[in-house]
Amino acid sequence: MQWRVFKRLLAASASWKKLWMGGCAILLLATAMDVLGPYLIKHFIDDYLSHGRYMDAGSVQLFVIYVASLLIGSLAHYGAPLIFSRIALQVVEKLRKDVFQSVLSRPVSYFDKSATGALVSRLSNDTEAVKELFLNVIANFITNVVLVTGIFIMMAVLDFRLMLVCLALMPLVVGAMVMYQRLSTPMFQRVRALLSDINAQLHESLNGMPIIQLLNQQKRFNERFRGTVQEHFRWRVKNVKLDGLMLRALIDMFSMATLASIVYFFGRQSLEDVVEIGVLYAFISYLGRFVEPLIELTQRLNIMQQSLVAGQRVFELLDTEPERFDGVNQITDGRITLRNVSFSYNGETQVLQDVSLDIPAGGMLGVVGRTGSGKSTLMQLLIRFYPVTKGDILIDNHPLNTLSATSLRQDVCLVEQEPFLFQGTLADNLRLDRDYSEQEMTEALAKAGLKSMLQRLPQGLATPLGERGGRLSNGERHLVALARALLRKPKVLILDEATATVDSESEARVQQAVNRLHGEVTLIVIAHRLSTIRHADKIIVLHHGKLVEEGDHRQLMSLEGLYQHLYSIQTAHLLAD
Template identity: 45%
Template sequence: MSSSKARGGTFALLTRYIYQDKPLLAKALTLLVLATAFDVAGPILAKIFIDDHLLKGDFAPAALGGLLALYAITQLGSAWLRYQQTLRFSEMALSAVLDIRRRVFSHVVRLPMSYFDHARTGQLVSRITNDTESIKDLYVQFLSNVLGNAILLIGMLIAMAMLNIQLMIIALGLVPTVLLIIYLYQRFSGPAVAHSRALRSDINANISESIAGMAVIQATAGQERYLGHFDRVNQDYYGARMKTVRIGAALLRPAIDMLAVLVLVGIIALFGLQVVEGVAEVGVLYAFLSYMGRFTEPLAEITQRFNLYQQAMVAGDRVSTLLEQDAQHYQAEQAQVAHGAIALNNLRFGYSADKPVLKGLDLAIPAGGFYAVVGHTGSGKSTLLSLLLNFYPSGAGQIQLDGRDLADYGHDGLRSGVGLIPQEPFVLAASLYDNIDMGRNLGQQAVEQAARRAHLHHVIMAMPEGYQTQLGEGGLRLSTGQRQQLIIARALAASPKILLLDEATANVDSETEQVVQAALNDLRGEVTLIVVAHRLSTIRHADQIVVLSHGEIIEQGDHAALMADANGHYRAMYQLQLQALKVAQAEQEELASGA
């Protein structure tokens, strides 16, 4: 995608909310114009007082009282109108951020799993939080400020022209010079701002990963290594931010102030000539000096706010790029998985074109069948489950469910028909009920039934608050085995016709493994089970055991048939695990006897 196209997408993202609520925008602009009119009226009233009353010695109480009251009304009115105008722009900004964050998060949860293979959690969090917050500043700090100051400048120029056109022309000379400064600032600061925001995301990602893996970091004495990496990224961020500060310090306020002094000298010089010629009034000079004191302030504010504009554009680029990532697409029709029969026809897949993972798998699994998939690490077991879930499009060949191509199923139909029990349980910091229901509004009866089928109901009822027990982050109130049972209950709650288990017993003890086996036996014949297992004892009673090696099926049969092959791959794996179990038991007995 070209940079001009990306910039156009970013501009559209940032400006759509300006016109989304036109009545609110019109009200905010009206308040701005009225506030500016009240602001500009102040020096004109002071000019009238000086030239028409002070210099002439006319101190009539009625006239002076009216002039003073009018001045007070303009100042108080200006303050109230600007307060109301700030509220309107803040409302516009917060509604924009509300919608952008909703859109971004809604898009992220629909991205294909292939995107998350390379995305870093901290960077995604930074885009959804920090970058959208910078977009808010575009409305509150930049748009409100620039529009307000631009209208104020126009109002002061009109008032100056009414007082003295020649002096106004000198003051007008500041505007093109300031526009040039803004252009130079954007040109030099843009890359530095983009680099600093990218580094901020890296800092967030670094912190997120470090906290998530703190146990491993401390166990491997890696604190200094991670601290060193964090320091390097943090130092780079400091350097990038200092670069933007130096550019701003050189081109923003100091440059404006210097130009303002030159313009002020020009105005005083011209006024002196007009005094000599007898055409100048002291009140006009006072009004001009008052305007000039305020004229440079809006210009300086505008240039300084372009720093926020630059950051908002960079943040908008990052958010827009995320929104332009292709989401996972499903068929609109909501076909349901009615029986659970699976057929793989010459299935091929690779995460990259030159490195195939699955190499022409052919497999037919009847509805209600119990099939196990085993093999060494890297054989393609988990990849097969990901393809059955449609997390990745199959490279070649075909996957059929109940005789229909997998791609023909809609999102809801596929997700309700195929359940997943992953190796690493994902537990919400919520109640047990919420963790099983997962926002599907299944009802208490369905949740309890799922817990019973996972042999977890009695554990839950023994807790003080039952199904409303809060688990905390990561489900730390549950044992490892109970967390696995919770995930089984979650998968069963939707009554799937196909249940995929990815190393579900790899991290549990023997007692929990027996519970999982009991749950699987209860489901046998009712649900199609595909179990990826490292512990071969878990799948001894499977209808068929499929042995994968380097993405190919090298053996297939039930436990007895595979064990009968003296040179079989499965037999060697099973005997090796059995021997390792005997060695572990002997070591435990020796330790127990020694104690």
């Protein structure tokens, strides 16, 4: 799994091959300069200093070469991270764009099961962690592998037997790295999951702050959040302990054993033959430079594990099957037919059961029923937020899944019970991605009964509405959402209890707008206040997911059934008020 994630992340950076090649070339140059330094000093000690030749032409030339290698190495060490940083940032940019596009293509049912904070964490924290893979792991790995290879070559040139002694360190380091990976992977997965939980709880708490304070739930939410943070802390401490044991202490122990072996070898050799001090210096210097890359490689496993776990979470989101709209048919009139439609969210409880009806083009259908009767579910099926479990929904005699996405989203508009307005101006919320003229937007607002509101706004259509339309009243937000739908000139307009939470004046405006649209578009009105649908061509009554009554207002009242009961209750409340 980890290797597949690593390959996919490398594939994501394949678009920048020239940068990769340039970065690797500069790294090779930097490594060559690093390896060259101790070798030059060895020659200076053994060939010049030990023979009393301190400031002759040869030693000066060696000094110039040494200084030049330091300067070139410094410049190369400066340039390489810049190139790899650019690659890392471009990969993160691409991943974020792809992930966000993937999220936008998810069906609505996906968001029913996914916490918003967890999605935000994947889009921000996890993609940021992926950047570290390129910046601190891959670049470091290439640098240190080349450096270790160069060091072994130079060691072999100086003394092949001592090179074999140092080479014995490699299997021990590789074994430690493999063991660390196996032990740390579940830890990092748990840490990332807890971080998502923290983000999700923060998002939920901040959005629900008025309710939390109203119901005096601060203590409970604080305790829950503290518990999650504490568990995240405990797992991070476990990870730090593992890092302390496996990443530095173990490698240091191996390196000290190798150094002791080199010193022992030179000690034995000094008893039998002349020891070249320069070779001893070079080996100790190379050993130090050899151990540090190994320590860095092992320490980078920490970052690599976090990056790969984060990358796995990002790819899980990217690999989720998007909602597909492969249909080609267009909506022309807006006639709607339901044939024995049933639906269940969980596959067990039927929310709708065997619902059949016909709505002619330009007709008005009222939908009523108690809470939980399936009214809103019926509307969500009509706009294809969820697939029908059983039966068929047809628009203009075309099955819903054969309609093109463009036609469905353009010609079927929904005004929700709690409409969402984006942060921006009034014009931004009306236009969204379309190019409407100022006159068209003004006419749509007038049709929705917002002409007086538009005149009252200080900057007119350019007035910022604030987050979620906070500068408008609840009723005005509903009417702006209605105007936004009218701008698209839909063939079918669905109002999902659009007057349930508005005042009487806003309700009257919605009612006037509905009356003006009656006959122009196919209207489906889910009514909490039954006065809104008194003049509907047909009214259906849902009860526990079943269609139990249908007809116009007068017919349903004469039945003296559930509709008459609901209407009488509302009338009695109005008279009491």
